[in-house]
Amino acid sequence: MSAKLPTTHLLALAWRNLWRNSERSVVMIGALAIAVAAMLFLIAMMRGLLNDMSQQNLRALPGDLQIHQPGYLDDPSIDYRMPWPSGDLLAELDGVGVARWSGRLSVGAMVASEREARGIQLIGYVPSREGQNSFNEWRLIDGDWPSDDSKGVVVGASLLEKLDTQLGKRIVLTSQGADGEIADIGARIIGVYRAEMAQLEERLVYMALPAMQSMLRSPDDIQQIAIFSRDPSRLLDVQSRFQQLLPSADIQRWDQLNSYLSAMLDNMDAIITVLIVVMFITLAFGLVNTLVMAIFERVKEIGLMLALGLKPTQIALMILAETLVLLLLGIAIGNAAAGLALLSLRDGIDLSAMAEGFAMIGAAPSLTPQFLWRDLWMCNGIVSVLGLACSLLPAWRAAHYSPIEALYRD
Amino acid sequence: MTNAVHCHQLCRKFHQGGQTIHGLDHVDFDVAAGEFICLTGPSGSGKTTLLNAIGGLDRPDSGDIAVGGVSLNTLDQGALADLRLAHIGFVFQSYNLIPVLSARENIEFILLMQGVDATERHRLADDMLREVGLEGLGSRRPSELSGGQQQRVAVARAIVSRPTLVLADEPTANLDSHTAEQLMALFAELNLRHGTTFIVASHDPRVQHFARRLIRMQDGKIIEDHPLAHD
Numbered sequence: 001m002s003a004k005l006p007t008t009h010l011l012a013l014a015w016r017n018l019w020r021n022s023e024r025s026v027v028m029i030g031a032l033a034i035a036v037a038a039m040l041f042l043i044a045m046m047r048g049l050l051n052d053m054s055q056q057n058l059r060a061l062p063g064d065l066q067i068h069q070p071g072y073l074d075d076p077s078i079d080y081r082m083p084w085p086s087g088d089l090l091a092e093l094d095g096v097g098v099a100r101w102s103g104r105l106s107v108g109a110m111v112a113s114e115r116e117a118r119g120i121q122l123i124g125y126v127p128s129r130e131g132q133n134s135f136n137e138w139r140l141i142d143g144d145w146p147s148d149d150s151k152g153v154v155v156g157a158s159l160l161e162k163l164d165t166q167l168g169k170r171i172v173l174t175s176q177g178a179d180g181e182i183a184d185i186g187a188r189i190i191g192v193y194r195a196e197m198a199q200l201e202e203r204l205v206y207m208a209l210p211a212m213q214s215m216l217r218s219p220d221d222i223q224q225i226a227i228f229s230r231d232p233s234r235l236l237d238v239q240s241r242f243q244q245l246l247p248s249a250d251i252q253r254w255d256q257l258n259s260y261l262s263a264m265l266d267n268m269d270a271i272i273t274v275l276i277v278v279m280f281i282t283l284a285f286g287l288v289n290t291l292v293m294a295i296f297e298r299v300k301e302i303g304l305m306l307a308l309g310l311k312p313t314q315i316a317l318m319i320l321a322e323t324l325v326l327l328l329l330g331i332a333i334g335n336a337a338a339g340l341a342l343l344s345l346r347d348g349i350d351l352s353a354m355a356e357g358f359a360m361i362g363a364a365p366s367l368t369p370q371f372l373w374r375d376l377w378m379c380n381g382i383v384s385v386l387g388l389a390c391s392l393l394p395a396w397r398a399a400h401y402s403p404i405e406a407l408y409r410d
Numbered sequence: 411m412t413n414a415v416h417c418h419q420l421c422r423k424f425h426q427g428g429q430t431i432h433g434l435d436h437v438d439f440d441v442a443a444g445e446f447i448c449l450t451g452p453s454g455s456g457k458t459t460l461l462n463a464i465g466g467l468d469r470p471d472s473g474d475i476a477v478g479g480v481s482l483n484t485l486d487q488g489a490l491a492d493l494r495l496a497h498i499g500f501v502f503q504s505y506n507l508i509p510v511l512s513a514r515e516n517i518e519f520i521l522l523m524q525g526v527d528a529t530e531r532h533r534l535a536d537d538m539l540r541e542v543g544l545e546g547l548g549s550r551r552p553s554e555l556s557g558g559q560q561q562r563v564a565v566a567r568a569i570v571s572r573p574t575l576v577l578a579d580e581p582t583a584n585l586d587s588h589t590a591e592q593l594m595a596l597f598a599e600l601n602l603r604h605g606t607t608f609i610v611a612s613h614d615p616r617v618q619h620f621a622r623r624l625i626r627m628q629d630g631k632i633i634e635d636h637p638l639a640h641d
Binding site: 002006009013020300304306307309310312313402403407 | 462465467468487491494496502506508509510511519523524525
């Protein structure tokens, strides 16, 4: 006959054993709960920050896929230009894999008001083709975005302030024309936008593509074709199709264009895993101590159970069950606490007092935590697995007591 | 016929403060199934050591020991645990109850490990509580029971599964005379009705009154072994 200890009884026994020393258990459960809540909260904040950084950066010059002339990315001048798409390229752009596309110009330029001059990035675009999630969704605080045939420019509020000018005034834009000569134009400020980051407001100036083509003396030319795919998971296929069509063109995905952001996003799970493990290691000492003490206080009882016929493996399972109950309680309370904290901050945290610091890392001064269910499972999973791993040694020790030595221990 | 217990040249030494103590010194004896033995002798004579060796809780340094024809020397801890669960009931010197379980749950613990279903477990535990005079106290935890009551729970746990062999170490030590009498009468009844073998280590003359064989030990040796005649 082999001893049976059904799971329900094992867990019931674990539950009662847990509350023998209620103060110690409460402290340990509390520590676990705080750690789990802190991990989840911190992860959500990190995700929120990264999400915001990517949104901000991708909105500046969006497109899942961008086509340029080779060399443009190293030297974004008008020398690296191409004609507006036609023929097979146009057919592919209007094909099934592409949700929408647009042609743009983007060159370095000087802007000057009556009082100040600044270096900027001048972007020519076709407003009617840009769609959603683009820079034209930034908050316009004055005036209008340009129409397709508009001649005016839209500047950021910060730049407006630096130039010491205002809406409706004329500014002078100077760059290099397609013929290699100085190209300049006087343009009226028709709109002022507010971006989340002041550095973008100061740098990016927008105008309609035809007006910019005219200024650069390069009618019908563009430097960039921005493609928005229908299915982002099939972006590699779309990229490969366009590469076959334009073998000499430089065709890059957004993650290739912004490799820093892409690396951050790719490594986020690894960073989170390391964070959870490091935080847990600090907890592990307390957990192991709690378990060792709990076993040390019950040596006689463990000896009795062995004497009555419980097998060493079942003793080990009993200790593991106690750890599991302890962990589940800590995790459940921690999850609830993190849930409440994140729920209360769902509209974002105002960090405008630290706006400059956040701008340096390309994030907005308002941080909205981003909760992902997989972070919850990962955090709970790692804590459970490591917690059980921590209890293996105490469980092994308990299972290997000699019944007689345990029974007669003082 | 297989003996309930067979011990041959059992030796067990302990080392204490540089001295070697002979817990068991070449002990030889056989116990037939259905015997009721009173194991007596002064403190430190080796009674508890012998009971622990027979129960497979402690391994002798040398000699052979068999329970129900099964040699304990060849069994590992897991197999010894199985043997104890299936065949042996223990009553320890101190009550040794599981403090987080109620009296009823302590009694049921053996039945639970044996895989007895819940209804039968409850019935047997209630019967046992009644037999040891603890009816109505089944839901109390050990800390809510007196020493004598705890000892009765320990006895009930030892015999509830009707083991073939009961090893009891001073089972009446904490009981008043009336309860001790009741308990021994219960042991005697189980012995007679079910053929359960009892080896009871005790100084208590009331135990000798119910036993049918007396083994006296001293310095780890059996110095006296004879049947007890009762009127």
